[in-house]
Amino acid sequence: MKTKWISFLAIASLWSCSKTDDYVDPYANVKATFGSSIDLEHLANYANQTIPTYITKDNGMANPITDKGATLGRVLFYDKNLSSNNTISCASCHQQANAFSDTQVASNGVNGTTARHTMRLINTRFANESKFFWDERAASLEIQTTQPIRNHTEMGYSGTNGDEDFSNLVTKLSQLGYYKELFKFVYGTEEITESKIQLALAQFVRSIQSFDSKYDIGRSQPQVANDGQPFPNFTNQENQGKQLFLAPPQFDATGNRTGGGLGCAGCHAAPEFDIAPNSGNNGIIGVLNGTGIDVSVTRAPSLRDIVKTDGTLNGPLMHTGVFTDLQTVIGHYGNINIAPGNAVALDPKLRPGGNGQKLNLTAQEVNAMMAFLKTLSGTNVYIDAKWSNPFPN
Incomplete structure (x- = not known):
């Protein structure tokens, strides 16, 4: 019996070692890219922030903020890979240090400067007006989020003036390991679409609130x-x-x-x-x-x-x-x-x-x-x- 028991332990040990050696961390690229700034096992609180009882407006009911979605939105918001020459992100113009605006009159894009000054992004979720851009040409924040990416001057995936189109950006992001992991983490699949990008970016932007x-x-x-x-x-x-x-x-x-x-x-x-x-x-x-x-x-x-x-x-x-x-x-x-x-x-x-x-x-x-x-x-x-x-x- 003692010999059989020892043999069983040896087999179990080998099985355990084999399983450990074969283990693949599903978030290895996220950890390698972001280190401790993003912990998918301990997400920052975006979805359940304290909102004063006297605040009654909420234009985000159709796309509720989730910790997962806003985390992906944060990465997209700061990622310069969303521009055609990898130099401009949403945060290049919407800077946290300046209430998510810019100290320059016109912000720098990949092909010149913006046609209007960069609008602050404070409490956009609690805006009574649900349309966005200075001229309200976007019917929702979701629609607004990818328009700068599609703009020739701003981020350069316009499909005009020699630019690649948005599908080229999707292909580009699909080749980045951390996006494969993040989109699967949020949506259950690695597939990247404009709609998913819009939902995540809008959740992140709506999470930016100031009530102190x-x-x-x-x-x-x-x-x-x-x-x-x-x-x-x-x-x-x-x-x-x-x-x-x-x-x-x-x-x-x-x-x-x-x-x-x-x-x-x-x-x-x-x-x-x-x-x-x-x-x-x-x-x-x-x-x-x-x-x-x-x-x-x-x-x-x-x-x-x-x-x-x-x-x-x-x-x-x-x-x-x-x-x-x-x-x-x-x-x-x-x-x-x-x-x-x-x-x-x-x-x-x-x-x-x-x-x-x-x-x-x-x-x-x-x-x-x-x-x-x-x-x-x-x-x-x-x-x-x-x-x-x-x-x-």
């Missing part, structure tokens, strides 16, 4: 039932700015403000501070890289994290990058001129009685508005590792 600002601290206080109440953590100046932002103005027959607030919430409603659907343009109708006017810009990013907590702008503002400080922005809305060719496309709220609004701002009001806008900025969105570059430097 001074505004959020005040709004979440138990004694604060709505935005109209003074926030106990605000200074008098910040509360004044908040009231000016929320309250509609009163105008005379010529468009001069005679009382009330500044009416900013008419287009950028609290607490999401996104753009109202069906808005017209805001009077900024210039163009980059050309001449003429552009009256089609009716989309805007959330006003959250328009600046960092120290007051530094996250890049120039508007689609032309024409403004480089908050005071100038407020001044623009304080004195709207109806330019030739823009009488119809200009948002009606900016032309009371058919006249460009004149808010007759005082220095105190301008300073209060700037103080309030700075309360909309958090800190975590700039440093959270789950939104950072997973590729080694």
Whole structure:
């Protein structure tokens, strides 16, 4: 019996060694490429982040965020292989350090610079307007995600002007071991399609949220039932700015403000501070890289994290990058001129009685508005590792 038992142990040991030697790690390429920045056995929390109870908008219900999908989206977002010459990624223009925008007026692409300034990607999931791009030409964030890839100037898989088309990109990504593993991990198959890329990228972008600002601290206080109440953590100046932002103005027959607030919430409603659907343009109708006017810009990013907590702008503002400080922005809305060719496309709220609004701002009001806008900025969105570059430097 002792001899038979020893033989059994020897066979078992050999079997065990054989199984170990034959084992193939299904995520070997992911581990070799990303190291500890991506751990598929311990995924970052994208799907179950805390969302304040006063936030009610959600345009991502048709493509719910999953930890797996957003992880793949993060890799795609930062991967320069998505451009035709392997030099540009989504993150090249949408930089975490700048609230996922760019400090340059026009961002660099593979064949020149972008036609409009790069829009911030903060709280896109909580935007009331579900269309994307400055001119809202994409019906959803999913559709938007691959349009820069298909753009000749930006990422170069346009299928025009000598570019390869999107199918060539799919072939290229299919040859990368980490994508074989990631697509199988997320979708159960190594097959890569544009639709799968769109779903994953949109999940990652929608996961980028900012709710740790001074505004959020005040709004979440138990004694604060709505935005109209003074926030106990605000200074008098910040509360004044908040009231000016929320309250509609009163105008005379010529468009001069005679009382009330500044009416900013008419287009950028609290607490999401996104753009109202069906808005017209805001009077900024210039163009980059050309001449003429552009009256089609009716989309805007959330006003959250328009600046960092120290007051530094996250890049120039508007689609032309024409403004480089908050005071100038407020001044623009304080004195709207109806330019030739823009009488119809200009948002009606900016032309009371058919006249460009004149808010007759005082220095105190301008300073209060700037103080309030700075309360909309958090800190975590700039440093959270789950939104950072997973590729080694």
